[in-house]
Amino acid sequence: MTDVSAPELLLDTHQHLVLADRFGYAWTDGLPALRCRAFTLDDYRNSTEGCGIGRTLFMETAADEADWQDEARHVRSLADDPGNRIAGVIASCRPESDAAAFDAWLDETGPSGVAGYRRILHTEPDALSDSDGFVRNVREIGRRGKTFDLCFLQRQLPLALQLAERCDNTSLVLDHCGVPDIASGDFAEWRAQVRKLAALPHVHCKLSGVVAYCPEGSDIEASIRPYVEFCIEVFGADRCVWGSDWPVCNLTCGVAGWVAAFRSILAAESADARRAIYSANAERIYAVRA
Numbered sequence: 336m337t338d339v340s341a342p343e344l345l346l347d348t349h350q351h352l353v354l355a356d357r358f359g360y361a362w363t364d365g366l367p368a369l370r371c372r373a374f375t376l377d378d379y380r381n382s383t384e385g386c387g388i389g390r391t392l393f394m395e396t397a398a399d400e401a402d403w404q405d406e407a408r409h410v411r412s413l414a415d416d417p418g419n420r421i422a423g424v425i426a427s428c429r430p431e432s433d434a435a436a437f438d439a440w441l442d443e444t445g446p447s448g449v450a451g452y453r454r455i456l457h458t459e460p461d462a463l464s465d466s467d468g469f470v471r472n473v474r475e476i477g478r479r480g481k482t483f484d485l486c487f488l489q490r491q492l493p494l495a496l497q498l499a500e501r502c503d504n505t506s507l508v509l510d511h512c513g514v515p516d517i518a519s520g521d522f523a524e525w526r527a528q529v530r531k532l533a534a535l536p537h538v539h540c541k542l543s544g545v546v547a548y549c550p551e552g553s554d555i556e557a558s559i560r561p562y563v564e565f566c567i568e569v570f571g572a573d574r575c576v577w578g579s580d581w582p583v584c585n586l587t588c589g590v591a592g593w594v595a596a597f598r599s600i601l602a603a604e605s606a607d608a609r610r611a612i613y614s615a616n617a618e619r620i621y622a623v624r625a
Contacts (some may be wrong), residue, residue: 342590343387343613345386345387346391346392346422346514347388347578347579348394348508348576349543350579351374351580351582352374352376352396353374354373354408354409355372355377357405360397360399361399364588368582368586383590387480388579388594389614390421390621390623391421392416392423392424392425392450393421393425394425394578397424398427402406404440406427409485411424411426414465415448417505419421422450423449423450423621424448424483424624428454428601430454430468430469430476431466431468431469434471436536441479445481450481450482450621450622450623451482451621452481452484456485456494457486457487457491459468461494464494465497473505482507482508482620482621484510484541485507489521490513492529493528496531496535497535498536505537506537508541508576510533510541512562513528513540518548518550522562526565533574539574539576540576541575541576541577542566542612543580544580544583545559545562545563546559546584546587546588546592546593547609549587549588555588555592573608573611575612575616576616576617576620577617
């Protein structure tokens with residue numbers, strides 16, 4: 336990665352790895368750009384060369400049910416090597432499991448490099464996050480000083496709001512700007528729901544993933560600009576972080592194109608706001624080393 340001035344370095348809070356030689360990722364089967372391919376740390380370094388990305392947070396990559404715990408264990412070992420520049424791990428978890436099993440996973444992973452947890456919910460039944468047990472477990476994450484990333488589709492944002500209201504002790508991060516349905520142009524409904532989430536001070540917004548939802552052949556920067564700018568407006572520059580969502584961003588413009596568009600969108604922000612969104616907020620929210 337090419338060195339740039341320190342204030343402009345990005346901390347990538349959403350770096351996936353597809354380690355196909357070790358784990359299964361059935362979700363990639365329907366995506367030709369990702370299917371039957373590995374995306375390794377070397378691939379990430381090559382793809383982000385010159386982008387000004389300093390460090391990363393590994394984001395669990397939805398490994399198959401038999402592999403998700405081993406994925407976390409393996410990437411925690413990768414993070415132990417400073418040369419890999421992984422500042423922390425956001426591990427998969429299953430808050431729908433019973434309290435004893437859930438706490439055992441937190442006991443194992445929490446003390447050693449895991450900054451937070453995520454459960455992908457847009458592929459699961461809507462009722463999954465509604466149970467008292469699920470809420471108890473997400474609150475336990477907060478009690479231990481870790482974060483929980485919210486991964487919901489636009490139509491599920493009322494569910495995200497309900498969960499967030501019940502987990503007010505936990506620092507929550509809304510992934511992918513709330514997964515707006517950019518292709519449909521339904522900006523008003525997304526905006527209304529995101530505004531409600533932004534009113535909760537313990538909810539933060541990850542400016543990530545949106546490029547994957549752009550219509551084929553569209554102007555990426557023009558398509559995502561209103562969504563990114565609105566999130567910064569309602570959450571404030573002090574509650575937004577950036578993430579590449581690599582390699583999923585390869586479905587449209589790739590990581591270099593995404594970084595270029597993002598830097599262009601943020602060019603009008605103050606230097607302090609850019610510094611906060613690029614890295615300082617993530618250091619604080621995920622409690623990773625500067």
